[in-house]
Amino acid sequence: MNVRTVCLAILYDGEATGYEIRKLSVEGEYSYFIDASYGSIYPALARLEQERLVTSRVEVQEGKPAKKIYSITPAGRSAFIQSLFEKLGEDEYRSEFLLFLRFASELPQSLVEQRLAERIVEVDATLADFDRLKKEHTHPGDAWVIDYGRTCMQAARDYIHAHRGKLIALARPDTGDAAAAE
Amino acid sequence: MNVRTVCLAILYDGEATGYEIRKLSVEGEYSYFIDASYGSIYPALARLEQERLVTSRVEVQEGKPAKKIYSITPAGRSAFIQSLFEKLGEDEYRSEFLLFLRFASELPQSLVEQRLAERIVEVDATLADFDRLKKEHTHPGDAWVIDYGRTCMQAARDYIHAHRGKLIALARPDTGDAAAAE
DNA sequence: TCGCACATGTAACGTGTTACATGATTAG
DNA sequence: CTAATCATGTAACACGTTACATGTGCGA
Numbered sequence: 001m002n003v004r005t006v007c008l009a010i011l012y013d014g015e016a017t018g019y020e021i022r023k024l025s026v027e028g029e030y031s032y033f034i035d036a037s038y039g040s041i042y043p044a045l046a047r048l049e050q051e052r053l054v055t056s057r058v059e060v061q062e063g064k065p066a067k068k069i070y071s072i073t074p075a076g077r078s079a080f081i082q083s084l085f086e087k088l089g090e091d092e093y094r095s096e097f098l099l100f101l102r103f104a105s106e107l108p109q110s111l112v113e114q115r116l117a118e119r120i121v122e123v124d125a126t127l128a129d130f131d132r133l134k135k136e137h138t139h140p141g142d143a144w145v146i147d148y149g150r151t152c153m154q155a156a157r158d159y160i161h162a163h164r165g166k167l168i169a170l171a172r173p174d175t176g177d178a179a180a181a182e
Numbered sequence: 183m184n185v186r187t188v189c190l191a192i193l194y195d196g197e198a199t200g201y202e203i204r205k206l207s208v209e210g211e212y213s214y215f216i217d218a219s220y221g222s223i224y225p226a227l228a229r230l231e232q233e234r235l236v237t238s239r240v241e242v243q244e245g246k247p248a249k250k251i252y253s254i255t256p257a258g259r260s261a262f263i264q265s266l267f268e269k270l271g272e273d274e275y276r277s278e279f280l281l282f283l284r285f286a287s288e289l290p291q292s293l294v295e296q297r298l299a300e301r302i303v304e305v306d307a308t309l310a311d312f313d314r315l316k317k318e319h320t321h322p323g324d325a326w327v328i329d330y331g332r333t334c335m336q337a338a339r340d341y342i343h344a345h346r347g348k349l350i351a352l353a354r355p356d357t358g359d360a361a362a363a364e
Numbered sequence: 365t366c367g368c369a370c371a372t373g374t375a376a377c378g379t380g381t382t383a384c385a386t387g388a389t390t391a392g
Numbered sequence: 393c394t395a396a397t398c399a400t401g402t403a404a405c406a407c408g409t410t411a412c413a414t415g416t417g418c419g420a
Contacts, residue, residue: 001278002379009281019399033281035274040380042401063389065399081288088278088297092217096183096270098330099191099215102323106263115270141284144349148280148341155337159330167326184407201371222408224373245417247371368419374412381406390397 001089003040004048006030008080011054011072013138018042018068029133029142032149045070053079101167109171116164123157183271185222186230188212190262193236193254195320200224200250211315211324214331227252235261283349291353298346305339 003025010021010030018041025036048054053076059067072080097119104112130150137143192203192212200223207218230236235258241249254262279301286294312332319325 001276001281005281009285012285017399018401033276037381038399038401039382039403046401061398064397065387067399081285084282084285084289085293088282091275091277091279093273093275094183094215095273097273098327099183099187100266100270101330102321102327103191103194103263103266104323104326105321107266111267139284139287140352141286141349144286144345144352145280145284147345148283148338151337151341152334155333156330159333163326163329167323170322170326199371200373219409220371220373221375221410228373243370246369247415249371366420368417370416370418372414376409376411378409379407382404384403385401386399388398390395392393392395 001033003034003036003044005080005083006034006036007041007044007048007070008053008072008076008083009033011070012077012080015069015071017070018045021045029137029146048076052076104167105170105172107171108174109168110174112171113164113168116160116167120157120160123153123160127153127157183215185216185218185226187262187265188216188218189223189226189230189252190235190254190258190265193252194259194262197251197253199252200227203227211319211328230258234258286349287352287354289353290356291350292356294353295346295350298342298349302339302342305335305342309335309339 006025007021010016010024016024018038022036022038022041024030025034025041045054045056049056049070052073054070054072056068056070059069061067097115100107100115101112127150130146130153134143134146137146188207189203192198192206198206200220204218204220204223206212207216207223227236227238231238231252234255236252236254238250238252241251243249279297282289282297283294309332312328312335316325316328319328
């Protein structure tokens, strides 16, 4: 899933500027799909405009920089939907956190304990964010997808909570200093 | 989490060749962390050797190409563990499947139904793979991490199974042809 | 005999990030 | 007065993938 596709998906639901798309992709509902920067969004939108899949109009504002508002064209809509018919890319999950936990036996107990506690707090925050998102959702499929994410997150949270003791027991008892390597 | 770090993690548990590392990262237990190709692994190993974090020896074989077996050095071990003390990168999850489902209302019922069914089969295969992995695991933290993955996958599977009807109901009734794009 | 498994490596290419350039307004 | 928000865009860089180059032995 590239920035291009995400731009089309966002514009499918309504107009937006590059600035807004970036915000959605970092903080909004799309942050669970991608995390795009300006350096990728602006060129992607320019290319989509060249290909006539989106159009733009400039809105001058007083006190603020001019906005370039993008809209999806009928061709853009059908290209996007068409892409959903084609073979989808595989889901991918990358977790440095899990790599860290895998090496719990080589790490100090206090660090493992701290990271597990932090993670529970983070997951709870994400769970709360899902609730906010659910209130704001516009798309009919949104609620389903948000609840899917919610269910997985909740399972992760419960697992960590229930089994963290086992991992902490595996870790190296603290020695006062933080020498754990070797 | 880059290829470099994954190479160190794999070599932490024992010697391996670039060829084997790639296999582990694509089919093996590391495939849940990364999916690296030769084009990234060989240069990464060469660089790690330059930095003295790994060493290599060549093993000539009859009938097969010579192997270059890499081992981690004490400096490599401590550099890797040290990296786990530093702030970890965030987990990331990218799913074209969820993007697809979000647009269920724009897609034909039969396609949505098919993709959901396929996904259940895939998740079941992954679940079975976790069981295989658990039998083969060497690391003490492995079992915990595998069960974590298992728990999340199981929750995803159950959710899809229980709620798929809702999404299918949202989709466009089939018309015979596959015209769903506006 | 066709293609896969073994095995290493490079070059071209794609895609995205970070940092830079620019600049007014507003909230603390 | 300082930092953040709004707003667009480019250039340098990092990192990874795909395809190419090379070659043997084995099973279907």
